[in-house]
Amino acid sequence: MQLSSSTIQLLIASTDVLAFDPSEHELASRKHINDIPSEILPQIFYHGKHADYRFALLVSWVSRYWRKLAVSAHSLWDTIYLFNSDMVSEYLERNPEGPINIIAGSRGQELVAALSCLDLLRSHRHRFQGVSLAFFDIDACGSDRRMEWRSLIFYYFDVFSVPLDENPLNTRYHLRTFSIQSRPKEPKGITLDVVGNIIFPLTYTLRTVHLREMAVHLTDMQIAALRYAIKSLSMTRVFFFAVRPTIRGWFFQRMPQLEHLSLISVDIFTYNLTQLGNHNTSPSPQDILILEHLCSLRVLRSPKANRFLSHLCAPKLRHFEWEVDFPTPGVPGFWHICASRLQALTSLHLMGFPSEGEGANTALSNLTFWLESLRYLESLVLIFDRFCISVDEGVGSENGVVHIL
Numbered sequence: 001m002q003l004s005s006s007t008i009q010l011l012i013a014s015t016d017v018l019a020f021d022p023s024e025h026e027l028a029s030r031k032h033i034n035d036i037p038s039e040i041l042p043q044i045f046y047h048g049k050h051a052d053y054r055f056a057l058l059v060s061w062v063s064r065y066w067r068k069l070a071v072s073a074h075s076l077w078d079t080i081y082l083f084n085s086d087m088v089s090e091y092l093e094r095n096p097e098g099p100i101n102i103i104a105g106s107r108g109q110e111l112v113a114a115l116s117c118l119d120l121l122r123s124h125r126h127r128f129q130g131v132s133l134a135f136f137d138i139d140a141c142g143s144d145r146r147m148e149w150r151s152l153i154f155y156y157f158d159v160f161s162v163p164l165d166e167n168p169l170n171t172r173y174h175l176r177t178f179s180i181q182s183r184p185k186e187p188k189g190i191t192l193d194v195v196g197n198i199i200f201p202l203t204y205t206l207r208t209v210h211l212r213e214m215a216v217h218l219t220d221m222q223i224a225a226l227r228y229a230i231k232s233l234s235m236t237r238v239f240f241f242a243v244r245p246t247i248r249g250w251f252f253q254r255m256p257q258l259e260h261l262s263l264i265s266v267d268i269f270t271y272n273l274t275q276l277g278n279h280n281t282s283p284s285p286q287d288i289l290i291l292e293h294l295c296s297l298r299v300l301r302s303p304k305a306n307r308f309l310s311h312l313c314a315p316k317l318r319h320f321e322w323e324v325d326f327p328t329p330g331v332p333g334f335w336h337i338c339a340s341r342l343q344a345l346t347s348l349h350l351m352g353f354p355s356e357g358e359g360a361n362t363a364l365s366n367l368t369f370w371l372e373s374l375r376y377l378e379s380l381v382l383i384f385d386r387f388c389i390s391v392d393e394g395v396g397s398e399n400g401v402v403h404i405l
């Protein structure tokens with residue numbers, strides 16, 4: 001279909017130049033595209049682009065007049081959706097100074113293309129605001145190619161990092177959101193050497209981080225940089241390597257501004273446990289992890305999470321979602337620790353809570369002790385591991401799920 005400025009018409013409301021409702025407007029309200037204020041045309045594309053990223057490419061198909069206006073609008077070229085060197089070059093040419101967002105993926109056989117795009121982006125890293133990367137089918141490559149991908153992913157982090165010796169106040173735009181994930185061809189077949197030891201991007205301004213299917217290596221310099229920024233951290237199937245025993249795996253302690261934390265199948269709690277003491281007794285003051293601003297915590301399918309929780313002090317925590325470790329509920333000391341430190345909860349979701357066996361009654365008694373200490377609790381969801389044990393009257397129960405609202 002060929003479009004031209006003489007045939008394209010927009011339906012314009014008398015009170016709102018962007019309104020479009022054929023059921024309420026007559027033919028007389030239609031305006032020719034040339035009669036629409038020029039500053040509005042790029043905005044039409046801008047909003048349409050957020051509804052469908054392919055809409056952004058239509059800017060070159062509509063008309064010469066519209067294209068001339070749209071090309072001059074940097075806001076239309078702020079998000080790169082494909083790691084294609086020609087497209088990246090075009091976007092950088094159209095948006096030479098504004099902020100850049102990247103939402104792209106690379107497959108195992110696209111190594112060369114990904115490298116060429118990174119070379120183009122490297123000199124513009126001070127303009128990155130949001131980066132979302134996905135790697136597909138890397139595990140299907142040969143061992144040599146997997147090693148090349150490991151080097152490439154290190155390069156990714158280097159490209160999207162701002163040197164620590166660079167004053168962040170000197171740059172106009174800063175990286176706020178970073179998401180990286182590996183999507184193996186066989187969901188259950190991924191191994192740590194597929195992706196390699198990933199390092200965090202070095203930037204003082206990072207606010208949101210999402211990691212999936214990763215092995216992460218932390219250095220002292222990176223841990224020191226983390227304290228400046230992160231407010232939201234989400235990790236799924238992530239394995240951590242800490243560089244020195246003195247770190248004790250508590251890199252969260254370097255994030256005093258952390259507000260939201262989600263950990264799904266994350267093996268971070270087993271590191272150096274001998275130094276952390278018994279999780280059933282109160283840890284020493286120097287071992288307590290204090291996150292003053294944490295308000296939302298989600299811990300699912302993460303081994304030894306109880307050790308992490310027994311050392312956590314989050315006075316402002318409001319929402320807590322936890323897939324309970326089976327041996328833990330029967331230990332009174334653990335629940336007393338929770339009751340003493342997590343007192344501001346308004347929402348509590350517990351999954352896998354024991355409903356039968358030797359420790360079931362003790363577990364319920366310990367849970368009751370904790371609930372009695374929660375003065376601000378508004379919502380409670382319990383999902384039992386087998387069947388629903390008896391509950392008091394007035395508490396709804398269905399299919400092993402208890403809701404108390």
